Amino acid sequence: ALFLLRVAWRLPGIGQLRARVALEMAVVVIVTAAYAALAGGSLPTLRTLAMVGIVAWQRVLRRALPVHATFALGALILVAADPLAMTSPGFWLSFVATAVLLAVIEAGPGWHARLAAFLRTQAAIFVLLAPVLAATFGRLSLVAPLVNAAAIPIFTFALLPSVLFATGSAFLAPDVAAPIWRALGTSLDATWPWLQAAGRLPGASLSPAAQPLPRILSALMGAFGSLLSPMRGLR
Secondary structure (H helix, E strand, C coil): CHHHHHHHCCCCCCCCCCCHHHHHHHHHHHHHHHHHHHCCCCHHHHHHHHHHHHHHHHHHCCCCCCHHHHHHHHHHHHHHHCHHHHHCHHHHHHHHHHHHHHHHCCCCCCHHHHHHHHHHHHHHHHHHHHHHHHHHHCCEECCHHHHHHHHHHHHHHHHHHHHHHHHHHHHHCHHHHHHHHHHHHHHHHHHHHHHHHHHCCCCCEECCCCCCHHHHHHHHHHHHHHHHCCCCCCC
């Protein structure tokens, strides 16, 4: 949405609007809210909406908060709106994963640096989500970094946009949406067996023994403390 707006500003007469930044941010927040609604209002999408709204508010006021403050304020908004959100695995998985992304994703120029940043991020998410996954599901997937490295680009750039487009088209032109759903079904039928095969590999997952709550809380506090530290090695 932001990219399309930046293209529109190049058209004659439109780029001179005085409330350009406010209009940009309003459109971005509305599109994000529409996406969250299409996704069923799950906690990860509501976190995205809260953080996008905070950044938009900063842009309109010409202010800037530190990244970790924006992150913490997004969590505060969700907890204030629904205190029971803290009991949901999705809350912890989403916020811990986002904290890891904010801490480690620093890609330099060139595709080599971007690939290295992507792989480093996958490794960090695997390590720091382990306590949450172990406490919530009692099982850790050891093939998750490799599966995610292949599945995330496919779902992000192919399946998810197609699902959103087909969902929107279903209200306006059901005949247009039908072939999209068939194509999506075909692609998922081709992709899903590979994911199932990865889950059946020997040693694909680990079931750690139940850990006492103080040990789990200590691990989570250690992970968050490492993320807040300015020392790169400790992160």
